[in-house]
Structure formats: structure tokens, C-alpha cells
Amino acid sequence: MVDAARSLTKDSSLTRDSEKAAARVGLRSGEIVIHGGKPLNGSIRLRGAKNLVTKAMVAALLADTRSVLQDVPTLSEIGVVTGMLNAYGVEVAAPEDGVLVLDPTNVERAQFHEIDALAGSSRIPILFCGPLLHRLGEALIPDLGGCRIGDRPIDFHLNALRAFGAVVDKSYEGIRITAPDGLRGTNIELPYPSVGATEQVLLTAVRASGVTELKNAAIEPEIMDLIAILQKMGAIIWMEPNRTIFIEGVDQLTGYEHRAIFDRNEAASWAAAALATGGDITVLGARQPELMTFLNVFRKAGGAFQVQEDGIRFWHPGGHLKPVQVETDVHPGFMTDWQQPLIVALTQAHGTSIVHETVYENRFGFTDALIEMGADIVVHQDGVASVTRRVPRRRLEQAAVITGPTPLHGADVTVPDLRGGFSYLIAALAASGTSTVSNLGIISRGYEHFIEKLSALGADFVYEG
Numbered sequence: 001m002v003d004a005a006r007s008l009t010k011d012s013s014l015t016r017d018s019e020k021a022a023a024r025v026g027l028r029s030g031e032i033v034i035h036g037g038k039p040l041n042g043s044i045r046l047r048g049a050k051n052l053v054t055k056a057m058v059a060a061l062l063a064d065t066r067s068v069l070q071d072v073p074t075l076s077e078i079g080v081v082t083g084m085l086n087a088y089g090v091e092v093a094a095p096e097d098g099v100l101v102l103d104p105t106n107v108e109r110a111q112f113h114e115i116d117a118l119a120g121s122s123r124i125p126i127l128f129c130g131p132l133l134h135r136l137g138e139a140l141i142p143d144l145g146g147c148r149i150g151d152r153p154i155d156f157h158l159n160a161l162r163a164f165g166a167v168v169d170k171s172y173e174g175i176r177i178t179a180p181d182g183l184r185g186t187n188i189e190l191p192y193p194s195v196g197a198t199e200q201v202l203l204t205a206v207r208a209s210g211v212t213e214l215k216n217a218a219i220e221p222e223i224m225d226l227i228a229i230l231q232k233m234g235a236i237i238w239m240e241p242n243r244t245i246f247i248e249g250v251d252q253l254t255g256y257e258h259r260a261i262f263d264r265n266e267a268a269s270w271a272a273a274a275l276a277t278g279g280d281i282t283v284l285g286a287r288q289p290e291l292m293t294f295l296n297v298f299r300k301a302g303g304a305f306q307v308q309e310d311g312i313r314f315w316h317p318g319g320h321l322k323p324v325q326v327e328t329d330v331h332p333g334f335m336t337d338w339q340q341p342l343i344v345a346l347t348q349a350h351g352t353s354i355v356h357e358t359v360y361e362n363r364f365g366f367t368d369a370l371i372e373m374g375a376d377i378v379v380h381q382d383g384v385a386s387v388t389r390r391v392p393r394r395r396l397e398q399a400a401v402i403t404g405p406t407p408l409h410g411a412d413v414t415v416p417d418l419r420g421g422f423s424y425l426i427a428a429l430a431a432s433g434t435s436t437v438s439n440l441g442i443i444s445r446g447y448e449h450f451i452e453k454l455s456a457l458g459a460d461f462v463y464e465g
């Protein structure tokens with residue numbers, strides 16, 4: 001089972017030349033040495049969104065027949081979910097590149113130590129609760145992993161499960177959830193439109209008896225894609241204005257065939273890389289509707305883009321980049337996962353930019369390394385009072401004030417989390433001189449074949465996988 005996870009974890013991009021070069025310069029595993037200051041030019045292709053694919057894999061557990069998921073990227077996070085599903089008896093096969101076949105016909109109880117070994121590196125195990133309660137009457141959730149970007153509590157998830165009639169017992173091993181009287185449709189209003197809690201409710205309500213009304217739901221495009229998958233499986237789900245979702249439970253769901261929505265976080269990351277390095281990158285597979293908010297900010301910052309038949313071309317049109325004010329928010333706002341790569345580009349804007357983080361309470365830690373590389377960034381723990389806030393409702397008020405342009409110079413930096421880590425790659429590519437970025441394994445959780453893509457875009461680097 002763990003082997004299945006490992007085989008999906010390995011980034012196949014490592015070339016023999018790169019291995020030899022890495023040996024010559026004495027690089028350690030998981031490190032890249034980047035010689036920066038060169039624009040990235042060329043095209044790369046996206047595949048399905050990590051933040052949909054992993055949930056779609058969990059949804060397969062609800063069916064009594066096999067599902068087929070297409071456009072699945074090679075990511076370590078998907079290896080973890082594969083391992084979890086294997087532990088519960090779901091067979092996961094990859095008959096060809098980008099295709100997963102998930103067969104849940106022999107679902108069985110897992111050994112706690114098996115799931116515990118995998119869960120510590122991911123947030124996805126919490127989403128197994130509803131499907132496992134329906135299939136096995138019990139769910140064991142070990143301590144969760146995922147990026148360290150704040151407290152990341154699971155109270156919305158547990159309260160929602162309790163509302164369906166589940167009983168939650170906390171033990172030293174983790175959380176044991178049972179449903180002695182089955183799961184019943186219910187009315188839930190989330191305190192905040194949490195992506196994960198909305199998915200939790202969807203994955204539980206589709207087979208609970210009766211109707212569930214979910215108020216203040218998250219409506220991210222990946223959630224809409226998950227709803228599309230559930231509908232293909234036989235679920236009855238409809239939406240009303242103001243973030244309200246209704247789910248009418250059904251007795252049985254069958255497997256789905258689905259092509260995953262593209263990864264808009266990866267698209268925004270490469271767009272920011274084009275801007276920060278003065279380059280020109282066509283991101284094949286990117287679509288305009290899901291990126292509209294990002295595209296507006298990209299344009300305001302001085303970036304140019306062109307929507308094409310099969311992707312979006314992003315480039316630096318010359319001249320000065322401009323400062324922007326941005327607040328992260330739930331969809332359709334500016335995603336919290338877009339601010340880290342954008343901030344690198346904003347270090348080159350002429351003037352002062354302000355980025356407020358309203359989704360997570362600790363998502364500017366990555367800026368320390370950018371400051372070390374020459375950026376002028378000041379993080380205000382309580383936000384910037386003088387700025388008119390569009391999202392004043394949360395106490396999470398951290399703001400980063402970025403003053404530019406400041407030349408970036410190479411440094412040795414360690415990846416702290418997924419999006420922050422990718423922003424280090426961008427900074428190293430934009431910087432003059434040489435940088436070493438280590439702990440790259442975290443980036444493989446969410447960026448498929450990023451080493452191959454850097455190579456295709458003309459980056460000058462040496463890598464040790």
C-alpha cells in the first residue's frame with residue numbers, strides 16, 4: 001500500500017544529465033540550484049487540480065461500482081490518498097498516464113497503523129468520514145498533516161458530522177466517529193464558507209436519509225466540479241443564491257467517469273513566474289472563467305495575457321510593473337493560494353503593494369526568505385488599518401506591505417509550505433546570482449513535474465531529486 005503511494009510520489013522528470021550535474025556540485029536530495037536572472041519562456045500543460053482530484057478519489061468510495069478519473073497529475077498528495085484508499089480495500093489502478101480507475105467493490109476496515117502512517121502528511125483523510133460511515137459504520141481519523149499555515153482546526157467538519165447524527169469520540173490515537181442510528185439529512189450553517197467543510201457535508205449528505213440544507217457553503221470551482229461528479233454518480237444536489245446548497249440523499253451511488261477541472265492554482269503560479277522573470281509563458285489547459293479574479297489583478301499589476309483556444313498566454317509586456325492592493329478571500333474572491341507567487345512579482349512593481357490575508361492566520365511566513373533575497377516586505381500582524389477593507393469580517397488580519405522595485409539576489413532557502421515554496425522557486429529564477437532551494441518534496445505535493453516544466457521554460461538549474 002505504501003509502495004503504491006511511493007510510486008506515485010516519484011517525479012519522473014529527473015534526467016540523467018541533471019543527476020550527473022547534481023553529483024558534480026554536491027547537491028543533496030530534494031535540492032535545486034538555480035542560476036537566476038533569466039526570463040522563463042515557453043509553454044507548459046496543466047492537468048487536473050490537486051484540490052479536486054483528491055476529493056474525487058474519496059467520492060469513489062461512496063459508489064458500489066468502479067470510477068474512472070482523467071487528467072490526474074502525478075503528485076505525492078495523490079499517492080497519499082491512493083494509499084489511504086488501498087488501506088480500505090479500494091483498488092486503484094493507473095492503466096495509462098493521467099487515468100485512475102478506482103474500484104470500491106471490496107471496501108473493508110483498515111488497520112489504524114496503516115492510515116496513521118499516511119495521514120500525517122495530508123488534510124484529505126478528514127474527508128473520508130462520510131463515505132466510511134456509509135460503507136463501514138465507522139471512521140478513524142488520525143492526526144492530520146498538510147501545510148503549516150495556521151491552526152487549521154476541524155471543528156466545522158466535526159460539528160457537521162454530529163448534525164448528521166454521527167458520534168465523535170476523541171482518543172489519544174485520533175478521532176473515532178460512528179453512526180449508531182445511521183446518518184440523517186440536516187440543516188447546517190457554516191460559520192465560514194470553508195472548502196473542506198463544504199466537501200465534508202456534500203460527501204456525507206449524498207447518502208444520508210432525507211434532505212440536507214447547507215448555508216454559507218464554499219462555491220469554489222473545484223467544489224462545483226465535485227458536485228458534478230456526485231451528480232454523475234446519482235446524487236441529487238441543487239443550489240440557491242447566497243451560498244445555499246441542498247442535497248437530497250439517495251440509497252445508492254454508482255461509479256463516475258470524469259475529467260478533472262484544471263489546476264487554477266498552478267496556472268496562477270506560472271503566470272506570476274512569467275511576470276517576475278520578465279518572461280512569456282503559455283499555460284495550456286488554463287481557462288478564463290475560473291481565473292477571472294486573478295486575471296484582473298495580473299493586469300492591474302502590469303502583466304499581459306491572452307486567452308487562447310487551449311490555454312492562456314501570460315507575459316511581461318515591458319515597462320514598469322504597478323503596485324496593487326489585494327485581499328485574499330473565498331471564491332469568487334482572490335484565492336489565498338495565489339498571493340505567494342504574486343508577491344514575488346510585486347517586489348518588482350514600482351510603488352507599495354498591500355496584500356491582506358483573510359483566509360489563514362499565518363500565511364506570510366514565507367516572506368522572510370524573500371526579504372533575505374532583497375525584498376522590502378513588512379508583515380503587519382493586525383493588518384493595515386488605513387486601507388478600506390472589502391472583507392472586514394474576520395479576525396485574521398495579517399497584511400504584507402511590499403515596496404518595490406528591489407533587486408533580488410540569490411540565497412539558500414528552505415521550502416516552508418506548498419505555495420510559499422513555489423514562490424521561492426520564482427524568486428530564485430528572478431534573482432541575480434545563484435540560489436539553492438531545499439526541501440523540494442513539499443512542492444511535489446502540488447506541482448506536477450515542475451522540474452521538467454522549469455527545464456522546458458529554459459530555466460538554468462541543477463537538481464537532485
Ligand code: EPZ
Binds near residue numbers: 265
Ligand atoms: C482548501 O483547504 C485547500 N486545500 C487549500 O489549499 C486552500 O488554500 C483552501 O481550501 C482555501 O481555498 C485542499 O483543498 C486540500 P478551508 P481547506 O476549510 O479545505 C478555517 C494548497 O496549498 N476552518 O476553506 O483546509 C481554516 O482554519 C492548500 O493547495 C476552521 O476554522 O480550507 C481557515 O482559516 C493549502 N474550522 C478557513 O477556515 C474548520 O473546521 C478556510 O479553510 C475548517 C476550516
